[in-house]
Amino acid sequence: MTVGGFILALNALLPPSNIRGTTCVGDTTAGLMITWDRSPGAELYDIYLVDSAGNKTYLATTNQKYNRYKHFDVRAGQSYTFIVSAIKGDTSAESAPFTITFRPSWFDLTRLNNLLFLIGFSAVFFAYLFIARRGIPMSIRRIAGLEELDNAVGRATELGRPILFIHGLSTISELPTVAALTVLKHIGRKAAEYATKLLVPNNDPLVMAASQEVIKEAYTEAGRPDLYNEDDIFFVSPEQFAYAAAVNGIAIREKAGAVFLLGYFYAESLMFAEVGQSVGAIQVAGTSATDQLPFFVASCDYTLIGEELYAASAYLSGDALQIATIKAEDIFKLLTVIIIIAGAVAETIGWKFIFDLLMT
Template identity: 45%
Template structure:
């Protein structure tokens, strides 16, 4: 255990102090520690007569080319972007005031790849803490412990919107964003779609889901089908109501606008990733008189949703929606774990500010990644 912990602590200290440690020798070159073998750390310690320098690296022909001339009597330089497992040769030429005299030092180093990048230690620790908290709360929730989640008004409106569509006998429109399945917002939107489809199956309300990408289409169909099965209404599931429009961004918008005008859905849900088309969609929906709920993690699009929709889910609320709506212990536990992460952010920021005020810059450097 000691053999693992001690080097880790030493490396952590080296990260905290900084990437380049001044050398006692006139000039040294060493492989950068705890990296992917793409950097060499150079350090020098010159006599006080020197007033300028030229730091050079040998190219493939062995000719030295200047890479820096920033002067410091005791200093360092990190040469990055190198190839792993290759030898590099360096020369330092230091001049006196009138450049009549100079001294030259050479050094060489071989880059080596390490298994662990100590620059990412903070990432590992915080990730482990948050994942640990999520797992803890999930197990906690599974044991039947009641987990409190405050009211989110944008989500409470969903029931109201579905109810209104049912009363009017009109469909519900759900747009899972315009991003592909590779976007976490689309996945969050599909989680909400599951809940919405469950309700629409229970109430017997038609649900329309236009999709921009084939992968999203497949996932949306699976989601809705699963929800209808869960509600005990597999016979009511209509695959053709979850359909592909086009891959083109504004072509998709034109198609959805047409659907809103002709099908006149009573409730529109725009949840997922949206870009320039957000206002075009919600303005058309507003014109048709539908009750609209929108949510996205795209900060630039939220204002458009705020002005044109009845309810807006801002950023994180989109990700919390699924847990909030389903009250599923697993998802609630996960949401509680995220909340732990938010508290951690507040604590870390406050600690970092205090440390900065106390002149202890190593803490910020450690959190940022030590580069």
């Protein structure tokens, strides 16, 4: 009996312990963050609010991973009492009542981890800016698709065929379009140097206007403003497949020597790439649309994958400050991957400290 009672005591569900509270601030997020030490074996936690008469009001249920609850219905200077109940099957164990007074403060300590990450990223960012301003050489790994831009323009020139630049379907406010305009300026400058016709059909009027200004500036910088023709950058259609059909017709009739597919694409991506392949054009594609990348990889000569398109400006210009920002982002991404891997390992073996650190 004694041995059985000892085993039963070991298996008994313990109530949550070390309950503590922190004041959270914000225009819409002010409240009390209640945290507690996990109960071994607990599957769920029920949180209750206790009034002055000792009556309990159910607030919420969290699973065994989340040992915290945020209570929003608070008033400055008022005290609140909470009870946390650990649950396992039909068994429950309540904590002792915990009372905290809500006092608004300037800092939300529950988001301290966000501040630390921001400080860390800023430190890395400004360190690389300092390196760039000191003139210390920095480089980005070779990106084949960007290296071949000039060769593609040169091949179109040798063949006596025009260059076709396709933005995709994103608007001027979207990042892929902005990145594509940077590459377009570089291509426009080379096209002006080689006196090669550059065609840019558009499905958005604002993208068309931006493209006209970018190419006009590129031709001026190349010393050939006389070759700029505004009619070569034109509006086609805002409809997806009407635009795709028109662009494919242009590629076939003009027998494009080089096709650049840079921007954000949808189902029309393979239509563009197949037609470009059929007319014998050298094709360079780039997009952040992951579901369209396989089609570009299969049918284009070179493909910029995801953020390679965004790095184009720094890569093509060689500007030290732009390269510094790319370097800082890469370091922070590496640290993020390390934290994710460490968190997965820690969660697998039952260590919760990384999970708690990242929780807000």
